[in-house]
Amino acid sequence: MRSALERLSEGLALARGAVERGGGLAPRELAALAERHGAHPDQVARYAELLGSREEVKGMLGAREGDVMxxxxxxxxxxxxxxxxxxxxxxxxxxxxxxxxxxxxxxxxxxxxxxxxxxxxxxxxxxQGPASMLPVLALSPEGASRIADAAAGVGGKATQISQHNPRSPVIALDVSERKLMALKANASRLGAFNIVAYLMDARGIGSLGEFDRVLLDAPCTGEGLMPFARGRRPRPQGEVESAARVQVELLESALRSLKPGGELVYSTCSTNFEENELVVHSVLEALEDSGAGHFSLVDTGLDFGDAGAVEYAGISLPSQFRLCRRFYPHRHATEGFTICRIRRS
Missing domain, CATH: 3.30.70.1170 (Sun protein; domain 3)
Structure with missing residues (x-):
């Protein structure tokens, strides 16, 4: 029985091969686009493999802060x-x-x-950015009795959850003491008094019991923030792979903490396949084979965005991955984002 990390590694190897081949772009064109837009050639190749046309790649790379609401x-x-x-x-x-x-x-x-x-x-x-508001809407935490924000950061989404459900406890986890201090300040300013913060790695979330709803807005490469000056930097393939390995471990732990009938929303401010559909697929398959329970993708309930990717670098995923939602700066005037909603039967 293969672990989620082993399954991920197989997919990453195929994705790496596609990136090394340039995503169908000639080496000179790849290098020119990367230099012009402050990106890494691997990044340009990922966009080419994912988006499928030069015009789309140029649109994605050319998006700037003024193009985002x-x-x-x-x-x-x-x-x-x-x-x-x-x-x-x-x-x-x-x-x-x-x-x-x-x-x-x-x-x-x-x-x-x-x-x-x-x-x-x-x-x-x-x-808060336009795409950043959407994962909590997909989570639908109203009526849930126990809710976790497994990578809460400074509390943007934890306080948003509190707006939807101000009576149930929102357990907010993060590994950064500095970010949790900012979360405390934000929660106080916004009057979100049902948030309980823990300085801990979400891979240990199982020690806190089971949850009706879990948000995992996972730490990622931030590739979807390329339109902004603070996010415009090169991201080589190795960085994407390192992020995906951590994300697999976080997602597997978070899904195991769900009650039967509970739901989790997995999101990243990244548009690459490796950190999103590939991570989710690797974990869902491993959990199913291990007998840990049945988990399935369900509709996010969001009214716009593109369907999740089901073909990439020779990897074919089940059609249910179209239920995920993808957001691109040049198409949707948002940050780059990917959102998947998962239910435990």
Whole structure:
């Protein structure tokens, strides 16, 4: 019986071969695109293998911060979206509803930085990207009695979960003490008082019992943040492979912590196949073969985005992987993101 890591390694070897072949692009073109856009040639080859055309690759590499919607999340624990919009517009901002999230606003213009608004200091909103809001919507934590955010970071999504379910405990895990201090500050500012933070690696989540809902917004290469100055850096194939190996271990542990009937949302701010569908497939197959329970992909419930990838580098996945959702800066005006929702029977 092969482990999830062994299955992942087989897939990574096939993906590495495709990247080494340039994803169908000539070496000179590959190098030129990488240099022009501050990317690694491996990155360009991954995009070519995934997206399938030069025009799409150039669109993906050419996306910049101005191509991504600037959004914020109204904190419905303290204010509704319409009231917040009125308050911001009275101070010279131009905003409109973000139609894919019931509490989201798209900021068209603002005379001052968003963090400088008094409303931000009062905890009436959280600055959050358009795709970053979607994993919690896919999780649907309303009514769940035990919820975990297995890689909570500074608490953007943990506090969003609190908006959906302010009564049930939200167990927030992270390995960074610095990030958990920021989470504490954000939760206090936003009035999300049902969050309990643990300084721990999510690979040990099983020690905390079982959960109805788990969000694993996994640590990743951040390849989907390429449009932003802070995210524009080369990402070689070795970095992607290292991230995927950690993600497999985190996902397997998180899925084992689900109650029967429970659901997990796996997401990354990355668009590559290796960190997303390949990770999920490797873990689901290994768990099924080990007799650990039956897990299946289910519809995310999201109303836009592209279907998950089922063909890549000679790897064919079951059609259910189309239920995952993919977001690209040049197609959807969001950060690059991938989201999959998994149910334990």
């Amino acid at each position: 600037r959004t914020l999340r109204a904190n419905t624990l303290r204010v509704d979206r319409d009231e917040l919009a009125s308050r911001l517009e009275a101070k010279g901002a131009s905003v409109r509803p973000y139609r894919h999230a019931p509490y989201g606003l798209v900021v068209e213009e603002s005379p001052i930085p968003l963090a400088a608004y008094h409303e931000h200091l009062l905890g009436l909103f959280y600055i």
